[in-house]
Amino acid sequence: MPKPDSLQGSLDLLVLKLLSRRPRLHGYAMMSAIKDWSGDVLRAEEGTLYPALHRMEEAGWIRAEWITKETGRRARVYTLTAAGKKRFSVEEARWEAVTAAVNQVLRTV
Amino acid sequence: MSIWSRIANVFRADRLRSEIDEELASHLSEAVEMGQTPSDARKALGSVLRHREASRDIRVLGWLDSLRADVIFGWRQLRKNKVSSAAAVLSLALAIGSCTAALWLIDALLLRPLPVTNPEQLYVVKRQSIGDDGKPQVGESCSYPLFRMMQASVQGQAQFLAISYAERADPTYDSGQETEKAYRQYVSGGIFESFGLRPAAGRLLTEADDLTPGAHPYAVISHDYWTRRFGQDLSVVGRTFRMGLNLYEIIGIVGKGFTGTEPGTIIDVFVPAMMKGQVIHQPYSWWLRAFVRVPPGLTAQAIRDRLDTPFRAFQDERTKTLTGISEERRMQVLREKVVLVSAASGMSGMQKNYRLALSSF
Numbered sequence: 001m002p003k004p005d006s007l008q009g010s011l012d013l014l015v016l017k018l019l020s021r022r023p024r025l026h027g028y029a030m031m032s033a034i035k036d037w038s039g040d041v042l043r044a045e046e047g048t049l050y051p052a053l054h055r056m057e058e059a060g061w062i063r064a065e066w067i068t069k070e071t072g073r074r075a076r077v078y079t080l081t082a083a084g085k086k087r088f089s090v091e092e093a094r095w096e097a098v099t100a101a102v103n104q105v106l107r108t109v
Numbered sequence: 110m111s112i113w114s115r116i117a118n119v120f121r122a123d124r125l126r127s128e129i130d131e132e133l134a135s136h137l138s139e140a141v142e143m144g145q146t147p148s149d150a151r152k153a154l155g156s157v158l159r160h161r162e163a164s165r166d167i168r169v170l171g172w173l174d175s176l177r178a179d180v181i182f183g184w185r186q187l188r189k190n191k192v193s194s195a196a197a198v199l200s201l202a203l204a205i206g207s208c209t210a211a212l213w214l215i216d217a218l219l220l221r222p223l224p225v226t227n228p229e230q231l232y233v234v235k236r237q238s239i240g241d242d243g244k245p246q247v248g249e250s251c252s253y254p255l256f257r258m259m260q261a262s263v264q265g266q267a268q269f270l271a272i273s274y275a276e277r278a279d280p281t282y283d284s285g286q287e288t289e290k291a292y293r294q295y296v297s298g299g300i301f302e303s304f305g306l307r308p309a310a311g312r313l314l315t316e317a318d319d320l321t322p323g324a325h326p327y328a329v330i331s332h333d334y335w336t337r338r339f340g341q342d343l344s345v346v347g348r349t350f351r352m353g354l355n356l357y358e359i360i361g362i363v364g365k366g367f368t369g370t371e372p373g374t375i376i377d378v379f380v381p382a383m384m385k386g387q388v389i390h391q392p393y394s395w396w397l398r399a400f401v402r403v404p405p406g407l408t409a410q411a412i413r414d415r416l417d418t419p420f421r422a423f424q425d426e427r428t429k430t431l432t433g434i435s436e437e438r439r440m441q442v443l444r445e446k447v448v449l450v451s452a453a454s455g456m457s458g459m460q461k462n463y464r465l466a467l468s469s470f
Contacts, residue, residue, distance in 0.1 A: 026135065026136075026139065027132065027136050028135075028136050028139035028140060028143070029139075032143070046133075046136065046153060046154045046155060046160065047155050047159065047160060047163070050129075050132065050133070050136075050160055050163075050164055051160070051163040051164050051167055054129075054164040054167045054168055055167045058167060058168055058175075071142075073135060073138055074131065074135060075135045075139070076128075076131075076132045076135065
């Protein structure tokens with residue numbers, strides 16, 4: 001069962017990862033993807049996701065554009081920028097370091 | 110996102126808001142398409158207003174943040190190269206300063222119209238000729254007899270006003286043996302009425318004050334001189350002073366703003382042209398500018414054409430007196446012609462001297 005706010009600060013990393021694999025995703029698709037790929041464990045909330053997307057867009061990591069879907073509806077889709085790719089490796093490395101450290105603590109103590 | 114779109118975001122708050130709204134609406138439709146009920150989807154989305162505010166804050170704060178970063182970065186760059194930064198700041202300051210000063214001067218000297226009624230109707234009669242070096246030259250000086258001849262030829266159609274070049278004079282006041290300096294212009298009595306000027310105190314010169322040579326020892330002083338020399342003392346009206354051979358009475362102070370017709374020189378004392386002395390009878394004594402007020406309905410060209418006849422007659426007489434000159438020079442004098450040049454912004458030597466220099470800015 002997906003829990004709210006279960007991302008613990010890893011939302012940026014997840015979004016960057018998603019977009020590095022699948023460019024041109026819109027917000028809803030990202031939410032579904034996070035839910036599916038995490039086996040229903042992680043859940044990005046709308047109230048956190050969109051401000052985060054806008055923040056990352058502002059930072060220049062992702063780029064947004066409006067597309068018109070086959071249904072005729074407009075959607076705002078996001079793509080990783082070069083700066084975003086760089087950011088992704090930084091975030092990934094940081095995440096590895098943090099989880100490794102946490103694991104080490106868990107094993108040692 | 111470029112700096113321009115960030116700035117655009119700040120100034121296009123409405124567009125930003127509707128963009129965020131549209132994105133959230135698109136999210137809802139997507140959710141419904143995927144099988145959620147509209148009410149569930151809306152509940153999950155929560156308050157649109159809250160999302161909108163959060164996103165908007167991010168975008169605008171993001172802009173402020175990058176502005177802050179840019180400023181810090183700029184400041185550090187400036188500190189890194191202190192000498193070149195100082196040189197850049199200094200040269201920019203000098204450039205801005207000199208441009209401002211030049212524009213201010215251009216405005217004061219060349220553009221600003223005289224503070225008189227309908228300044229655009231004012232023209233000065235100039236004489237155009239070919240100089241000794243073969244180049245065209247323009248003279249704006251006029252003698253009193255020539256002024257009177259031209260004035261007579263357009264009598265009743267356009268008003269002619271004689272105004273002398275500004276010159277330094279030495280007025281002395283009753284007690285004073287001390288020498289003082291003041292800028293003086295000899296003027297036709299009618300200029301104040303023609304210029305629509307009002308006295309700050311006393312009265313101004315009229316045409317009746319400018320009829321008989323030497324008979325009108327009256328002076329009008331400028332507001333500036335009144336303030337500077339007399340501390341705006343009203344009892345100055347009626348006071349007398351000696352200037353040259355005459356004892357003048359101050360009859361009034363002209364209202365604030367009018368300081369003569371020569372931008373660059375503030376006139377202190379205006380006296381009637383008739384007080385100029387013997388030179389008013391001398392045809393080749395070039396001490397004044399002939400101003401013309403071209404009334405509505407008449408063109409400067411039409412007035413100019415009427416001046417041709419008296420000017421030709423004057424020039425014919427003049428060449429007779431020019432004995433011992435070459436035939437070539439005689440022809441040059443005869444080929445002189447009159448032109449009217451706008452004097453809406455006054456007429457002064459400074460304008461002539463600085464026009465080119467200032468325009469080069």
